[in-house]
Amino acid sequence: MDRIKNIFKQNMKQYSMLIALIVIMAMFQILTGGILLKPINVSRLIFQNSYILILAIGMLLCILTGGNIDLSVGSIVAFVSALSALFSVTFGLPVWVSIPLGLLAGLVAGMWQGFWIAYVRIPPFIVTLAGMLLFRGINNIILGGQTVLLPEAYTVISSGVIPDFLGGSSNIHVTTLVIGVAFAIMYCVISFIIRKDKMKYDFEVATSSFFIAKLVAVSLIIVLFAYWLALANGLPFILILLGVLILIYSFLTNKTVVGRHIYAMGGNQKAAALSGIKTKRILFWVYANMGLLAAVAGIVFAGRLNSASPTAGDGFELDAIAACFIGGASATGGVGTIMGAIIGGFIMGILNNGMSIMGISVFWQQIVKGLVLLAAIAFDVYSKYKTKTAH
């Protein structure tokens, strides 16, 4: 019991965000009269928030390196969506060429900013503020201030669901359900392997009953979620993309040398540099990566609107930054997780969605979101203060 308490204490911040998410979900479930968690609305929540979540992943890495933020991501979203129009409509290139080109452009934009930040040592705030103006301007030049319609393939990425290979009855998407079950099994198998590896080193592991209970609970949630999506239209492509990105970046931050270096740098840049960590190179690639992910978000967003527009991505940077901080990232760097940022993003998304369903005006929505962000950071500062004085 003490151990569980201990684990809970150590991960308090993350759990508290998860609990906050569940509380907010429950609250809106009641306030909206059960609309919030209807299958079709769950599916909509994923579509609506996907691009912010993709941006939040990249933003988290920037923040981890030392509380650095990227203000330009909204403009890079616009820039890449404009390029998509340019490549696929004006030049008439096929989608399988125009999408990689768009991603490449985002990466280059990120490298451009990474160069100024890491090697010329201009503060990220200023470089990305400049980028915010710069890339928005390029978007306007390319589009000539007009909105341009995109080919259908873009829409499929952002709003499509996987086809139901297994046919089945009309109101349930069988393939989605099968994938859900497969995923749950995969989770169990991997958990078993990790546990066995730990036992090989003679490390303490959870009791087998606790372990099995956890596996059952998580598997149940996965299958239930898949069932919910199956009741709607099925598994969205964008969710697969998002899942893959979450897996890749969680692995990167938790398990790799690079990930460790990013955290160490944010925790103490001087100590990291004197431990042989190439802090400049990390800063450069973190911003380059942010550019790439902004390009992914840009293509998804363009697809969602089915067009490239001069105002695309306006204010996205702030939503992404807020998601990271609500999700427990430290404003000075070195603390934060990918899952936290995703949870933070969903909290923002559910606030938006829930209040919209309730018919609350956009103006009030902004006020509520602002207060939630402030409360999250205040909680962070307060808990830090408390742990400091405890010793």
Next chain:
Amino acid sequence: MAENKLPNMSENILEMIDITKTFPGVKALDSVNLKVKKGEIHALVGENGAGKSTLMSVLSGIYPYGSYTGDILFEGSICNFKDIKESEKKGIVIIHQELALSPYMSIAENIFLGNEQSNKGIIDWNKTHSEAKKFIDLVGLKENHNTLVRDIGVGKQQLVEIAKALSKDVKLLILDEPTAALNDDDSEHLLNLLMKINKEKGISCIIISHKLNEVTKIADQITVIRDGRTIETLVKHVDEISEARIIRGMVGRDLTDRFPKRTPNIGEVRFEVKNWTVYDPMDETRKRIDNVNFNVKRGEIVGIAGLMGSGRTELAMSIFGKAYGKHITGELYKDGEQLIVKDVRQAIQKGLAYVTEDRKTAGLVLIEDIKKNVTLSNLQKISNWHVVNQNKELVVAEEYRGKLNIKSSSIHQKTGNLSGGNQQKVVLSKWIFSEPEILILDEPTRGIDVGAKYEIYTIIQNLANEGKSVIVISSELPEILGVCDRVYVMNEGKIVGEMGRSEATQESIMACILQSSS
């Protein structure tokens, strides 16, 4: 003064009685007494860490009333300063080693910083400038009052600080190492100025200095502090005042059993530094390290002694993958072969390790736990394809926790919550784990209690016994003498002496430093 008719208070402007100040785990001041006569120049001397600066921080209210015990009497009345503002109001002004000037403001603006010449909140520029001119002339500063402080040299900046103090109606002026960063001419001018304002304005002064020639020249009384205690007060014309006499007071203590026994087993030369010259990264015309040559042998512990600011840390960091300095020239040799290191990572790969002097700001990631700090400089060793094997990491961290006796609840404890000694053991673990052949330890026991110091010394000796070459930089001479097989003495960016274990004494090292001081 003859019959002692006057009450004590009119004779002493300042009396600090039984001042005791403790920091967690360390007694920095232990019933210190200091009496300063009205109108005198009183020198405060002692080794680094003896407690001089702490005492002055207590006096000026930086450590507020209540955080220490004992009484401060200023002009006969007891003072309980809550902050530096209150002590300044009484006329006590302290000028720190790091000057408190705003570089992008003019001399006049700096003189009245925090004491602006204003009328209902609006600055009266005419008054500011005319008043500033008066003080500028008084201190003999030949600069226009509109000149920006960043455009004048350190010597002149020091004069601006004094002008600033004078503008505040100072009664007791405290100067912490005022000439440490000055050249001969500027030092001379500053000391003359001090004597002048002391005589003409009757301002009492406390001067902290390592330059004993200056102290003997200007001080009326000298108080020696050692290990947080007052040792003695020497009075001019009563006691013998000579550099040798002061040094004896500063360093006289016994060294029994503070260091583990050592039987060195020293091999051939392992690491050599030749003609090493480094310039200041901020001021590229300033040489910080000037043509330094030294070597370390296999299994040897070499000490680098010197005062703070003598360039020891800069030397170490410039060697360690050019982590400090610009225009670095000179060669490094390991086992007779020239070593090219372009950055810190290469330095680590080629077998160098550097334990920083400040473990909190440059040694540890305080928000992370013990295991992640231990493996940080050599993550590759426990990784496959850049993926960290976290199980191996746990094994490694446990191993070092046991081997170096790191007292903690577990390897998952955050390093920020460990005591100084245990933090230092984590830093040492990190560097031992990086498998170095040459270790540079910069102030390895600073701020650590005596028991933990002994453990650290044991670790250092074990490293040498394993055949590693160890360089210890320390400001504590007893430490240098207690652990090192050979000592280099550094001053003002140069190696000014080399001594074997048998020749080195605190007196000989101090004398070496003082003789080389310009």
